[in-house]
Amino acid sequence: MSAPNKSYDPVEVEALKPEVVEQARDEAVAAFAAASTLDELKQAKVAHTGDRSALSLANREIGALPPHAKAAAGKLIGQARGAVNQALAKRQVELEAERDARVLVEEAVDVTLPYDRAPRGARHPLTTLAERIEDTFVAMGYQVAEGPEVEAEWLNFDALNLGPDHPARSMQDTFFVQAPDGSADSGVVLRTQTSPVQARTLLDREPPVYVVCPGRVYRTDELDATHTPVFRQVEGLAVDEGITFADLKGTIEVLVEKLIGGGLELRWRPSYFPFTEPSAEIDLQCFVCRGESVGNPDRPCRTCSSEGWIELGGCGVVNPRVLVACGVDPNRYSGFAFGLGLERILMNRHNVADMRDMVEGDVRFTLPFGMEI
């Protein structure tokens, strides 16, 4: 490197000759263009813009020039360096973009990999079915009422017009609770129906009463494909002025449409329950075969056993004796009540073939039902 020399003639300085500067500039631009990776570009950058690069060295010669020559030389070098830096920046951007694109490709994964790291849970379909029915009635303005599963016989039977010797009392095979002396005369049973909740509601509040009562009930059946000693009911009760059988029919029609869908025929069969009069069994047209399996052995229907109808539950106009026992004036008020067995509805609505699957608690049964049905 030359030392500053005031008497030095710039023309004589080789490094500052325009053709030399231009050559250095062109070499740098070419080297950047030739760099195919960011590392090569970095090396080219050091070589062509570093302290020992031709342009840097030339730049230093400017200091030694006489004042009148400095401006022109500075401009020459400055333009050259500007072009070099621009080329460098441009190439830098290009190579970085190339690298980024390559990295994203390399980071690609198999998005079809199975992933079950978060454990899945589910609510029992009988629970969510009950809620769906509750919600249908709550939307109409009903309240949800609950009561004890171990219940007074008086509320389970007597108040519902089932006296001690009523033949219907033996229709329901009842679990009796031991009295303190070990006998059966405790006056307490496992409720055979959710109807005692209706009685409790009427004893508890003045009409108008509009309630649904979901809950577990008990009968001494052995567990098999179509019976379980512990099962669930939802009962409804409306007691108000002027309630009629027609109100019951309209209400059940709405429920069926919400629960199962519209366009299905209902059959109202006269039946007998001590706590309602008139009483009816409600049959729903089989939503699978729509009755076409009846008397048609070529097209048997598993859902309705080729009977064309599915039994939904029982209902009727509240027997005035029940109102009397619960302190409601039957001359002013009347009511209707209905009861639905949830297991059977679930079996029909979701094609469950065996009731045991609902009670054994196998998680494989419950999981597909998720949080709501």
Next chain:
Amino acid sequence: MRVPLSWLREYVDLPAGETGRDVAERLVRAGLEVETVEQLGGDLKGPLVVGEVLSIEELTGFKKPIRHCFVNVGDANGTGEPQEIVCGATNFAVGDKVVVVLPGAVLPGPFPISARQTYGQTSAGMICSARELGMGDDHDGIIVLPPEFEPGTDAIELLQLVDEVLDIAVTPDRGYCLSLRGVAREAAAAYGLPLADPALLDVPPANSFGYLVKVADPAGCDRFVARTVVGVDPTAKSPIWLQRRLQKAGIRPISLTVDITNYVMLEVGQPLHAYDKQRVEGPITVRRAEQGETLTTLDGVKRTLSAEDLLICDNSGPIGLAGVMGGASTEILDPAAGPGTTEVIIEAAHFDAVAIARAAKRHKLPSEASKRFERGVDPEAARAAAQRAVDLLVLIAGGTAEAGVTDIAAPHPVRTITIAADLPDRVAGTAYGRETVTRRLQEIGCSVAGADILEVTPPTWRPDLTDPYDLAEEVIRLEGYDNVPARMPNVPPGKGLTEAQRTHRRIGVALAGAGYVEVNNYPFLGESAFEALGLEPEDRRRRTVKLVNPLNDEEPALRTTLLPGLLGALRRNVGRGNTDLAIYETGTVFLPKDELTVAPRPAVDHRPSNEELAELDAALPDQPRRVAVALAGERLPSGWWGQGAQAFWADAVEAARTVARAAGVELTVRQGQQAPWHPGRCAELLVAGTDRVVGHAGELHPRVVKALGLPARTSAMEVDIDLLTADGAEKVNGPAVSGFPVATQDVALIVDAAVPAADVEAALRSGAGELLEAIRLFDVFTGEQVGEGRKSLAYALRFRAADRTLTAEEATAAREAAVAEAVARTGAVLRGA
């Protein structure tokens, strides 16, 4: 009640083309529950004819007796030649008339018949048994017909093999439908046709020379008709038509006299009893039993009687359990076993429904008779029924009716019901009009008088009709439920679900969201469940509500904890190969009150007093709602992403917190000791700020895990939701969220291993003051560096002020204050200090 359609047609002239299914549909809509329509002989095809056995050759050399027969089948085989048939039955002789099925015929099954080689002979057809013809299962031998039938006569017609039978489940209010007479009445009303009432018979009036009967209990027996028939041929058999009607109705033919009483019962609905008159000693008396008296009933069982039992007696003592079953000592005798019965007393009585129901229940002896008396029998049908039985004994058994007619009747008040003519309209919500109401009531046998207010006298066979609503129901059902319009009631605005109901739903949703699957278990358990849980003898959970009649004698009690059922479900799942499990259950447990009482049975003709209602509730156990979880296996699965995590005690504790959060309640957790949990891994759960313990959570005791066959380290939680939510949910106040920067400082504290982390955290919180935004324990370390019996707890503290950026000095001062509090409360030492 099984009703053969051919028999029903005898009383109602149903349209000729009407099938059993058609009739069933009409009856169903009138309120009779027709469960099935059975097609008898549906796939039967002839030729099936009467044959006369001409010769029998006993074949030998086979494992069972085989007969090679020639049978005269008239011209039925087209040739008139004897038919060659091989038969495996032996209960017939040469000359007997039998039923022969010829090649080309099809027997029920379907079972096509063709000529074939068997036992070295040709068999061109079969000699048939009752079972092969679908007549009943009770007879293996072939049918031997009475001699009067000509060979070649069509036996399908003769044996009435083709018919339809309606099987009707009769509800308790419709006792009259346990008879052809009653079903026919319903069918007649459904079709609008007249009824030929089989009980409309000419009956001679009662006189004083009938068999002597004394009714000592007119409340229990308000009608007793007795008739006598003598000269009965004990060897006379029931004719085919009678046997067939009984078989189709599901009653086995026994002997002519018994068959006749059963036949009349089916026809008219009046249970009859036939006594061998020569075995009855002196007059018949109806009275209640004396304590300790015994009676051997027809089924050969010697029964000890209760003072409530209503009896038929003679001078020797009880000869029948009234309305339930007769006694063996006066039974009609089978001529095959000695001299048969030649003189018969027919009893047609009416007994109190409750007395009969109780007796049948007490002696576990539900009979065809008791079933009818329980539901109500027409007292006015007794005379006709007795007459019908007498007529049949005379006609078929060659007997002679004696002139004496006994008829003891307690006076019956005429029941009249006053009903507003528009009551059916008001109950149904439609307009029938007075004429329709009157007509429908008359159709079911009522006599009706009046205009706007009707005076209605129900028929004697409808004891169920006692008040105006009973009559309204009859009108509405006969008019058809389908014809009642549908409309919606005007329900007043509702209040939605209660807070408690919403909370119960949230708890389920929260647990399911946390990966738990809901199960529902039966609440039955026994002592062994408590043993397996390792409960101490004085543990309160051993005090249970017990059932008188449990399904399983090993499980007579109701649950006091959800755990036995839940752990059973866990084990069941594991047994089926579901190894990674997290399950939950919500439901009530049953806790006997300290003072046990009996529930009263108040009257039903008015509202019970509040005191009576309180007594009802006092007799019930407490039934709080619980939630429980159980876990085993992997809580977080391992996979291609790396290691998972085994379920352990902390998951169970966290499940309790999940429940508490869903309920809006804060929990305090402290070390607990409670079976069935591991003594060192049991958390006691309290509502924060109270000393109310609401449950426990943690790992189960290894002994329990072993006793129940559960996977190692099974963990569980049980919380009482009612206790948890007793104070309601805490109201959430919206936090003021600071936008100033956070200052994070970590501290590691060494404490005695026995010091609960919860205490250290509480001390840090308290000492740090309100600048502390959050605190998190990020490491627990034990080892040589911290010393024997010590542990290091490392916390990250996040400080932030609401109104300014904290300086480093402020954050440090807060941290130091926090540490100082922890040092003071828990003896902690700052690690590295």
